[in-house]
Amino acid sequence: MYYAILAYHEEGVVDSWSKEEDAALMTDLLQVNDRLVREKSLGPAARLGPTERAVTLRGKGEGIVIDGPFAETKEQLLGFYVVDFPTLEAAVAAARELRRANPTAVYEIRPVSLYLPGTPLGFTEHK
Template identity: 65%
Template sequence: MLYAILAYHEEDTVSAMSPDEDAALMAGMMKVHDKIDRKNRLGPAARLDKTGNAVTLRGPGEPMVIDGPFAETKEQLLGFYVLECDTLDAAVAAARDLQRVNTSAVYEIRPITLYLPGAAVQGD
């Protein structure tokens, strides 16, 4: 089963890191990535750009492109991982490893259903 691990953090906190602090954090994260990859479970992983550089497509009919996202939340979605795990518990364990390194981040683990042309939709 594929799982998304969505990484939330306070964008201002991450932006305020010095280059050395960011490099140290990423070195720790890469160790966790390597651990997950050794189990052949790590798929795409990405750090998202600042929310101020994002746009949102919104509205019925012909949607408008607007600045954003705008949400009343303390944390923003700043990155994601895609993992293949046998169980939700295995995906949670991988997220725990990530959180041990990036202690102030919040991780959401969510199953993924793929929609591929010509393939049957997976059921729950």
């Protein structure tokens, strides 16, 4: 089963890190990534740009584009991982490992629906 591990943090805190602090954190996170790649459990991962450069499309019809995401929380979605594990518990274990590398982040784990050409829609079992 595929799961998304969504990484949340306060952008102001992340922006306050020096290049060296950010590089050290990324080194720790990449150690987790490398292990998950070796185990063939890691799919796409991305670090998202700042919310101040984001826009949201909402409304009826064609919709309108408005500035930024408007979350009602202090944390913003800053990145995500797509992982492939047989159980939610295994995906949570991977998120805990990421949290050990970045203990001030919040991680949300969700099942992912893959929409692949020629297959029925819905949650895709894998492995």
